[in-house]
Amino acid sequence: MNSEAANQRTQAAPDPKPDKARRLSRRVIPGFGLSMGITITWLTLMVLIPLAAVFIRTSGMGWEEFWRAVTSRQVVASYKVTFGVSLLAAMTNAVFGFIVAWILTRYRFPMRKLVDALVDLPFALPTAVAGLALTALYAETGWLGQLFYPLGIETAYSRTGIFIALTFIGLPFVVRTVQPVLEDFDREVEEAAASLGAGRLRTFVSVVLPALVPALLTGFALAFARAVGEYGSVIFISGNMPMRTEITPLVIVKHLENYNYPHATAVACVMLVASFAMLLVVNLLQRWSESIGQARG
Amino acid sequence: MAGIITRASSPPPPAPATSARAATAEPAWIRWLLITIGVGFLVFFLLLPLVAIFHEAFKRGVALYFATFQDQYALHAIRMTLTVAAISVPLNLLFGLAAAWAITKFTFRGKSLLVTVLDLPFAVSPVIAGLMFVLIFSTTHGWLADPLRNADIQIIFALPGIALATVFITLPFIARELIPVMQAQGRDEEYAALTLGAGGWRTFLTVTLPNVKWGLFYGVVLCNARAMGEFGAVAVVSGNIKGRTSTMPLYIETLYFEYQSAAAFALASVLSLLAVATLALKNFIEWRAARARFKA
Structure with a gap:
């Protein structure tokens, strides 16, 4: 534990005396040591060591048992549900989130401000409350369930239910990444395209859309990453049937309830690696997005 | 991740009427x-x-709604939630101020790595957040099982574990709200204060803090809303023992699966009001900022 933690610490801590830092060590603004000390200590204790615990526990369990734990039928079924439905939800959010960002920045309509404010609701509303509300709404007797069940669409206690919950919690990401880029977008470029004879659709597809792609992908990746880890809202609406509507975080919880800590940890390890990979993708996308912004800037 | 988003969402200036063009x-x-x-x-x-x-x-009527808040377990869950928020928000406030100060007022190598580590709690599933602390502090399976048992300290299935998990989940929020505000503010005013002879703390208290007070306020409110609403991470570490380690979101789940849905929704409505108030505050602060920009 200690070596790993120490290793993590040196990674997080910036090299204390690189050239630039040494020059700036007689810096004018005080408090570098104190604020940096608090930041790094707190991050190490609260984030790095606990995260390392998952990996170290996993590394102690032997390859074969690990493999058995992370590829059991129930777990593999849960990956399919979690990643598959998260992907669908993120794609839905990419499409509708784009439309929402577009109408909020480009059009004026009654109660636009209120609609704009409402977009952040999934950030502020506790996930358990969201799950409860969506279940009430989409259950067979709910306001919206009543519309779908006669059509043969089971909106609650099914994968559709999981899809609804994951769409809800991922909703703000695409809107809030695309919106600022769209606001900064130079309308004169569009005017130039139009004056050169491009139709509105052509202008949109070959002038506006390319500039928005990095932001759109970033929002998509954020919504996807958020959906993959989601637990609270899903367990209310999914029905939690093993092999069918069980998400991977729930599998971890069930392992824990059976005191099967090694298997819970192994599955958690797989999820963490997936999350970190997505975080990396998001960072790369944002860098790409910024470089485009600067090039155009 | 949410922080990245809230930072990005500046208030949209009303789009110009497009019909003319x-x-x-x-x-x-x-x-x-x-x-x-x-x-x-x-x-x-x-x-x-x-x-x-x-x-x-x-x-089912107003009477039943208010009856929910006389149930001793519900009251205990509310007290528990308030306690957890009262522990985790100040801790993350101190951390957020320190992190934002270090990141925005200085230039150093490895800054982007530090910011990435700061964002990690956004990327980790709440369930895994809970699991991490179980692996360390569980008195049966944890790394510290023996010393904790010997000292008779219960962290998992008790308040400290719930607080730890909540601190982890809400760790980036205040820092993430402060960083863009402090970045926009720049360092000039601090330089001026220091040149005029103010000390470091005085500069911080009389120059920096007043400049970022609204961002800080919103960060605290958002952090508080998330702390009170956290479910997954808390569910894993608390054991959800009614009347002992149950918080509001956990008790909502208990009530719901015990078919007391009116009571579950009554408690949920309180947390929803908190969420709506948080959003209202966010928009109020953005409206103020937009007005200030317009005047300037």
Whole structure:
């Protein structure tokens, strides 16, 4: 534990005396040591060591048992549900989130401000409350369930239910990444395209859309990453049937309830690696997005 | 991740009326079609769930609604939630101020790595957040099992574990709200204060803090809303023992699966009000900022 933690610490801590830092060590603004000390200590204790615990526990369990734990039928079924439905939800959010960002920045309509404010609701509303509300709404007797069940669409206690919950919690990401880029977008470029004879659709597809792609992908990746880890809202609406509507975080919880800590940890390890990979993708996308912004800037 | 987003969401200036410039505007029917689709999507996924909570909470009458808040377990869960927030928000406030100060007022190598580590809690599933602390502090399976048992300290299935998990989940929020505000503020005013002879703390208290007070306030409120609403991480570490380690979101789940849905929705409505108030505050602060920019 200690070596790993120490290793993590040196990674997080910036090299204390690189050239630039040494020059700036007689810096004018005080408090570098104190604020940096608090930041790094707190991050190490609260984030790095606990995260390392998952990996170290996993590394102690032997390859074969690990493999058995992370590829059991129930777990593999849960990956399919979690990643598959998260992907669908993120794609839905990419499409509708784009439309929402577009109408909020480009059009004026009654109660636009209120609609704009409402977009952040999934950030502020506790996930358990969201799950409860969506279940009430989409259950067979709910306001919206009543519309779908006669059509043969089971909106609650099914994968559709999981899809609804994951769409809800991922909703703000695409809107809030695309919106600022769209606001900064130079309308004169569009005017130039139009004056050169491009139709509105052509202008949109070959002038506006390319500039928005990095932001759109970033929002998509954020919504996807958020959906993959989601637990609270899903367990209310999914029905939690093993092999069918069980998400991977729930599998971890069930392992824990059976005191099967090694298997819970192994599955958690797989999820963490997936999350970190997505975080990396998001960072790369944002860098790409910024470089485009600067090039155009 | 949420922080990245909240940072990005500056208030949109009202779009100029596009009808005058037909070449760069969509036909009216497309405009209204898109507005209908966009608003319709939000109504189905955001507005109706919010309305449903209050409808379900009140549909069996106001008396039953208020009876929920006389149940001793509900009261205990409310106290528990308030306690957890009272522990985790100040800790993350101190951390957020320190992190934002270090990141925005100084130039150093490895800054982007530090910011990435700061964002890690956004990327980790809440369930895994809970699991991490179980692996360390469980008295049966944890790394520290023996010393904790010997000292008779219970962290998992008790308040300290719930607080730890909540601190982890809400760790980036205040820092993430402060960093863009402090970045926009720059360092000039601090330089001026220090040149005029103010000490470090005095500069911080009389120059920096007043400049970022609204961002800080919103960060605290958002952090508080998330701390009170956290479910997954807390569910894993608390054991959800009614009347002992149950918080409001956990007790909502208990009530719901015990078929006391009116009571579940009554408690949920309180947390929903908190969420709505948080959003209202966010918009108020953005409106103030936009007005200040307009004046300047």
